[in-house]
Amino acid sequence: MSQGVTTAKPAVDSRVFTEGMRVLWVAIRAEPWVFAVAVAGASLHAAVNVASASVLGGITERVILPAFEQGRTTTAALVAAVALMMAVGVLKGLGLGARRLYAGLMQYRMQARHRRAVARKYLELPLSWHQRHPAGQLLSNANSDVEAAWQPLAPLPMAVGSVVMLVIAAAAMLVTDPVLAVVGFVVFPALGVANVVFQRRVTPAATRAQTLRSQVSEVAHESFDGALVVKTLGREDTETERFTRAAHRLRDAQIRVGRMRAAFDPLLEALPNLGVLAVLLIGVVRLADSAISTGDLVQIAYLFTLLALPVRALGWVLGDLPRSVVGWKRVSAVLDAKGGTDHGEAVLTGEDGLRVSAHGVAFSYADAYTGEPADDSGSGRDLDGSHHEEGGARTTVLRDVDLELAPGRVTALVGPTGAGKSTLTTLLVRLVDPEEGTVLVNGVDAREYAPGELSNATALVPQGTFIFDDSVRDNITLGADIDDDAVWAALRLARAESFVAALPESLDTRLGERGASLSGGQRQRLALARALVRSPRLLVLDDATSAVDPQVEAQILGGLREADLEGATVLVVAYRRATIELADEVVYLEQGTVRDRGTHAELLERSPGYHRLVTAYEQAAEQRAADTAARTTDQEAIR
The missing domain is CATH 1.20.1560.10 (ABC transporter type 1, transmembrane domain)
Structure with a gap:
């Protein structure tokens, strides 16, 4: 530590x-x-x-x-x-x-x-x-x-x-x-x-x-x-x-x-x-x-x-x-810290989904510490309180990424652990800027938009769900002027309506620090409702339903297709095959670059890495079944 x-x-x-x-x-x-x-x-x-x-x-x-x-x-x-x-x-x-x-x-x-x-x-x-x-x-x-x-x-x-x-x-x-x-x-x-x-x-x-x-x-x-x-x-x-x-x-x-x-x-x-x-x-x-x-x-x-x-x-x-x-x-x-987000004066127009594209995007993380020997404080800081600035060593996460997200379509982003999927999602919603290449939103460099333009039109539901020590209503609206009808509609779309209605004070129920009174799946559904209530034009789900059972996940994704989201652009970081199959297009990311893209069936046929990844659970289940059958045969032979 x-x-x-x-x-x-x-x-x-x-x-x-x-x-x-x-x-x-x-x-x-x-x-x-x-x-x-x-x-x-x-x-x-x-x-x-x-x-x-x-x-x-x-x-x-x-x-x-x-x-x-x-x-x-x-x-x-x-x-x-x-x-x-x-x-x-x-x-x-x-x-x-x-x-x-x-x-x-x-x-x-x-x-x-x-x-x-x-x-x-x-x-x-x-x-x-x-x-x-x-x-x-x-x-x-x-x-x-x-x-x-x-x-x-x-x-x-x-x-x-x-x-x-x-x-x-x-x-x-x-x-x-x-x-x-x-x-x-x-x-x-x-x-x-x-x-x-x-x-x-x-x-x-x-x-x-x-x-x-x-x-x-x-x-x-x-x-x-x-x-x-x-x-x-x-x-x-x-x-x-x-x-x-x-x-x-x-x-x-x-x-x-x-x-x-x-x-x-x-x-x-x-x-x-x-x-x-x-x-x-x-x-x-x-x-x-x-x-x-x-x-x-x-x-x-x-x-x-x-x-x-x-x-x-x-x-x-x-x-x-x-x-x-x-x-x-x-x-x-x-x-005096440098690296603040630069903005232009461009304004988003229209009300339908956003067309988002990445061209030659690269990104790397700087090493947090330079590795000098430790003193008795056991800290990663100099004694004047400042952190060591990063040197030349960096960990490259994405390199030469090209990607196109079309309005009204659901795209699944698939890849092994460490492929750079979460980093790519933060680039697409402009939480960070690429070191090389550009991210275009409706044909305009994301850095050219005025403050608030992109954040008001996009929503990212990350892997880790954060719930405030506040009521259900305030956790979803986050202080915005949103009426209860819209809140319930978002909860219904996130398949959270039933458990929220069953809470002691419904929308007024305080959830405790980090939502300690809720299960992991319930917290994820509230986070999804928090994003949906804003009717985003770009919705990014970074493995945001991992704690939800597959049946409920299918209902959520199916509901997103049927909901009137003004043709929103949806990107889903997915691992489950059932979730991937719901997408209009699949992008396969490996070692920080896009290896292939197409439909689920197409990638199964032509991409060995994708095939191994999405069939890993099935292969493991088949192997377990074969092992069980072999043990049963051996026991019968002994008898």
């Missing part, structure tokens, strides 16, 4: 601060007014905080000290002191509220915007791209990576306000007493050094932790998705151990980051407090020399106590930057 990865350790990125600022600038450009209001609130809070030191110093000088000296004070002085403190409190509350509200608004807007952008990009990217990226990683990109990218936005306005506070506080201290200000300013170079050391140490750890978070999501998704296999083969303990190993790697990585932050945060707390102690020690000496007043000393000491929080806010932003940069890189890798 694991794939190879490189063993290289993530290098310390000395540019993490610059890259982090670029990420934050993306958010500021996207939400300039929200950011401006948040910063204005933070600046108001910061300015009032600094002003509160002057207020406190003034109250000390004019109210508290005279009260001690005279043994009394006036009502006016007390009222003025209380009014000033209340005004400070109200203004601080307004600034704090604006900062928190709009900082959160900015963060959540950016997360929502990029989750939508990632999801939209997933829908634009071709099926071949999704085949190279596990679902767990895609979930991680849209969730934890987006969240990590914009995590610093919450403390960012506070950090900007902190810079404002530091500037105002520095000016106020210099004006009050330059000597004490210079003593206190020794703290700031120490804080800068601490931040640089922290960034260099935490960046690789944060990178690995973010990558391992994605890997845990992948393992969990794979285990839950394969729950039936795990349980039927009794592999619960193995899967539990596999998830445990991934979870423990993530735990250890996060603990390592936590330890670094645990050492960094107390240092941020301690340095301003050490500055306060230095100011008080030297301030007492200067107070004794009458160089400053008591109020000045109280004001400067209080300003330094205020500096602890802004310094911490700067630390929060700087501490979140490494994870933010990693998350943004992983999100950007999705948003």
Whole structure:
């Protein structure tokens, strides 16, 4: 289940601060007014905080000290002191509220915007791209990576306000007493050094932790998705151990980051407090020399106590930057992914079936991984979270395929396992584009049609049936405005009407995750009804009735012939001889190319490979009968 990865350790990125600022600038450009209001609130809070030191110093000088000296004070002085403190409190509350509200608004807007952008990009990217990226990683990109990218936005306005506070506080201290200000300013170079050391140490750890978070999501998704296999083969303990190993790697990585932050945060707390102690020690000496007043000393000491929080806010932003940069890189890798489906402006005309043809079509799958030796993570990804890009090695599936599907006709596509039948169906409905050759729809290159033109006119029912955890009705309509009469007509055509009518709430019955309450054949018939309700002009059934018994399958295919589908073009990937015999034409595909085409009878006569394939079951049955007869004869001879 694991794939190879490189063993290289993530290098310390000395540019993490610059890259982090670029990420934050993306958010500021996207939400300039929200950011401006948040910063204005933070600046108001910061300015009032600094002003509160002057207020406190003034109250000390004019109210508290005279009260001690005279043994009394006036009502006016007390009222003025209380009014000033209340005004400070109200203004601080307004600034704090604006900062928190709009900082959160900015963060959540950016997360929502990029989750939508990632999801939209997933829908634009071709099926071949999704085949190279596990679902767990895609979930991680849209969730934890987006969240990590914009995590610093919450403390960012506070950090900007902190810079404002530091500037105002520095000016106020210099004006009050330059000597004490210079003593206190020794703290700031120490804080800068601490931040640089922290960034260099935490960046690789944060990178690995973010990558391992994605890997845990992948393992969990794979285990839950394969729950039936795990349980039927009794592999619960193995899967539990596999998830445990991934979870423990993530735990250890996060603990390592936590330890670094645990050492960094107390240092941020301690340095301003050490500055306060230095100011008080030297301030007492200067107070004794009458160089400053008591109020000045109280004001400067209080300003330094205020500096602890802004310094911490700067630390929060700087501490979140490494994870933010990693998350943004992983999100950007999705948003910048190439291979989106190109479209033109052509429009489908008419209402009858589509004439579809393939000319010289070739297609190959890129190797998903390059096969480097595995590290202890057991993942198929580099430690920055990106998958290895495919190299030169590719597996060719189709080569020089020519095919013609006519309106109003049923064509059976037959071939051995691995011949490329399913791949060809995805090309014909343009889930992927051919590497060579062209697919024409009504004589026009499929790539020239406008978005939605082909998808609205075609329907593919694949081998694997997906049922949503929703009602029968919503599983068939998928949110489209389709009335119940049309839904029942599609169910009737798919031979699903009787079992749906027998469900507890009929069309309103919830089917559970992946339709767990239904049999395989029932799920296939619902998927077929989902396609038929849209009256497709091209209907492709990729072994879509394999779980249905032959009698019901014959009824379904017979019903398709009799139904009024506006002469729809039908392609059936078939294995059963009874199904093949219902087709107007048979196309025999072998080793990625069309070997022969014609009626079932014609191919039986002239194509040895086709003959062996479609008569394999009959030959096996004849062989079993002959073996049984031989054993019976031997037993009678012994008696």
